[in-house]
Amino acid sequence: GQQVMQIPQYQHVQEGEDFTTYCNSSTTLSNIQWYKQRPGGHPVFLIQLVKSGEVKKQKRLTFQFGEAKKNSSLHITATQTTDVGTYFCAGPDSNSGYALNFGKGTSLLVTP
């Protein structure tokens, strides 16, 4: 089945620095979704990417879907302490009836 790999596992930045997390799939994805989970919280949906080469922006967050629809990235410009949390990419897994299979996540720590 589909394996979603995500790097880095951890990232520690100073407030104001940029941050990027990368997601790679072993198979072509029909779509990819991104979630944020704050410490002690639950995953919260950020965005879904569907089209090859798609780029979407949400304020300081930029999401990209690769041309081959096998990779994706999330870039945060000028991080803030409110960005702290774990960012997960997730793709539908054919072995699970196309339910979401989550990557291992990237934990972001931002120090002021």
Added chain:
Amino acid sequence: DTEVTQTPKHLVMGMTNKKSLKCEQHMGHRAMYWYKQKAKKPPELMFVYSYEKLSINESVPSRFSPECPNSSLLNLHLHALQPEDSALYLCASSQVVGTSSRGYTFGSGTRLTVV
């Protein structure tokens, strides 16, 4: 209503106990899920319900038994659990299984401790 409500928020149970986790949504979503999340790990899919029918069981031990009484409710019955089953149990819903432009909506979870 744009929330998924899970009860209880915390649960401590013995290995011989029987308990149930409850999940409710009123967004008209036709897919509901149970995920298990251990500390510093991603959510792992346990069960998928699509239109109130169990469509996927990810080889979960029989000591976990899901139930979907109607399109708004999802239960997870627990019996004879092991300490390694201690985790955060997350319920989620989506418009349909798979592609959903609004993604999955997760509840805040039940933090389960098995003693």
